[in-house]
Each structure stands twice: as structure tokens, then as C-alpha cells.
Amino acid sequence: MAGDLYLRSYNFGFDWRQGVVASAGVADAGKLVALNANGGINASLLDFSLGTIISNLGLGVGALQLATGFQNVALGYGSNQVANAAADNTSVGYQSLQIVTTGASNSVLGSQAGKNITSGANNALLGYRVGLALVNGNANTLLGSQAGLNITSGSLNVVAGYLTQLAGAADNNSIVIGANVVGLGSNTAIIGDANITRTYLQGIIQTSGVLVVNLPAPVAGRYATAVVTDSNATLTAGIGAVVAGGGANIVPVFTNGVDWRIG
Numbered sequence: 342m343a344g345d346l347y348l349r350s351y352n353f354g355f356d357w358r359q360g361v362v363a364s365a366g367v368a369d370a371g372k373l374v375a376l377n378a379n380g381g382i383n384a385s386l387l388d389f390s391l392g393t394i395i396s397n398l399g400l401g402v403g404a405l406q407l408a409t410g411f412q413n414v415a416l417g418y419g420s421n422q423v424a425n426a427a428a429d430n431t432s433v434g435y436q437s438l439q440i441v442t443t444g445a446s447n448s449v450l451g452s453q454a455g456k457n458i459t460s461g462a463n464n465a466l467l468g469y470r471v472g473l474a475l476v477n478g479n480a481n482t483l484l485g486s487q488a489g490l491n492i493t494s495g496s497l498n499v500v501a502g503y504l505t506q507l508a509g510a511a512d513n514n515s516i517v518i519g520a521n522v523v524g525l526g527s528n529t530a531i532i533g534d535a536n537i538t539r540t541y542l543q544g545i546i547q548t549s550g551v552l553v554v555n556l557p558a559p560v561a562g563r564y565a566t567a568v569v570t571d572s573n574a575t576l577t578a579g580i581g582a583v584v585a586g587g588g589a590n591i592v593p594v595f596t597n598g599v600d601w602r603i604g
Contacts, residue, residue, distance in 0.1 A: 397424075410445075417452075444477075451486075474510070485520075500524075553586030553601070561598045568593050572603065579603040 397413045399405030404415040408424035415421035419436040428445045432438035435452040444462045449455040454471040466472045469486040479496040483489040489500040493510040500517045508524040516530035550570040573588035594601045
């Protein structure tokens, strides 16, 4: 009857539809039904099969609608709607983590955040439409409205800031911080966009030495410094000269956008 509450499993799902009429008969075994003829909460829980669907909590139309996994929490319209065998996911927001199938241990907060993740796992997403194109990337940390919109399969990335993106959809281990910043590719880090005029770092700055052969190709208009461990010339003898490897000298080098020189 309207207004009655039937609790028959460890799963909880709430559906905000109005006018639902149901009873706790055989057809409703294993469901939670809360009816309100005045337009309040009308809730219908997922079917429950002992040992396969355990400890899920869904709130919103379609939340955890097709879930067969366990220990999922979904709040919002269409949140974690598919969840075929997916487990330990937490999603909050409209269509957040909507079509995840096997991806596990994702934490998602924001409208349409992680909407297209299917098998991606261990991702942490915070913000409106964050990681919208992400499908099977793992262990990404994306923070800020529409951050990481272009990531599809990349993993181990940290992207923080409004509309901040990776250089490529499949980049890995890239750190990109700031508003409207575009990354530089896998295994690189960038802080701030072209409008940043000064960067302040406190304390001693430490860097690892590299072989000459591992110095990145110079890029016109970009300047950098490094320390090489196999220069064939000492600092005093080779200062200003183009660096070459094959030696055992540790020297600082810089690039003027054309080549790498000792100094």
C-alpha cells in the first residue's frame, strides 16, 4: 500500500519516479519499495541474489539499475547504472560513472564525471564532466571542472585545473596543473599556462643527472637546463660548447632551443 516500506535485502536503491504502484508479493521479493501517493520518494530496489549482489547503495533514477557487482555506492540520476560485475565504486552526480562494467575502485564526484568509463579502475575524479572520455585508463587523478576531457586510455596521470588536458588521449604518467593548461606528453610535468610570468620554488632544487643521449630534442622558443653525467669535456674546458657524451664528466647544460651546450 502507498506509504509502506518493505526491506528484504542488503541493497538499497531509490527511484524518484511518481505514481509507482507495487506490492510486496512474490514478484517483489528481494526488493525495497517505498511508495508515496503524494509525490514523495518512490523507491524500487535492485533484484537481490544472495552472494552476487551485496552491500550496494543507490539513490536516484537508474542508479545501480543493472548492478551485479558489490560494495558500490551511487547517488544521482543514472549514476553507476550498468555496473556489471563492477565493485567498490563510489559515484556521486548525474550520470556519473554511468556505464562502468568491470572497472573497480573508482571514486567519482560530479555531473557526468567518468560517464564513459567501462573497465578503468582506481581513478579519482572530482568536478563537472571530469574525465568524460575516459574509458579504460587506470589510476588517474583528475581535479577541476572539465579537467582531462580528452583522456581515453591514459593511466597514472595527474591533471588539475579548469579545462586542463593531456597532450594525447593515451598519455601516461603526465602531470598537468593549472587552468587551460595542455600537457607535454607522457612522463612529463607542466605547471601553469603561457600567462604565468614567474614560478617560485622554496628551498634547494634537486635534479637527477642524465646521459647526453637522453636529453630531449631542443624545441624552438623553449629553454631548459639539466645535468649530464657523461660529458666528454669538463665544465671549464667545454663551457659554451655543444655537449657530447662518451666521457665521465658531470656538467650542467642548457638548451637555447637549438642545441644543448655546456654551461
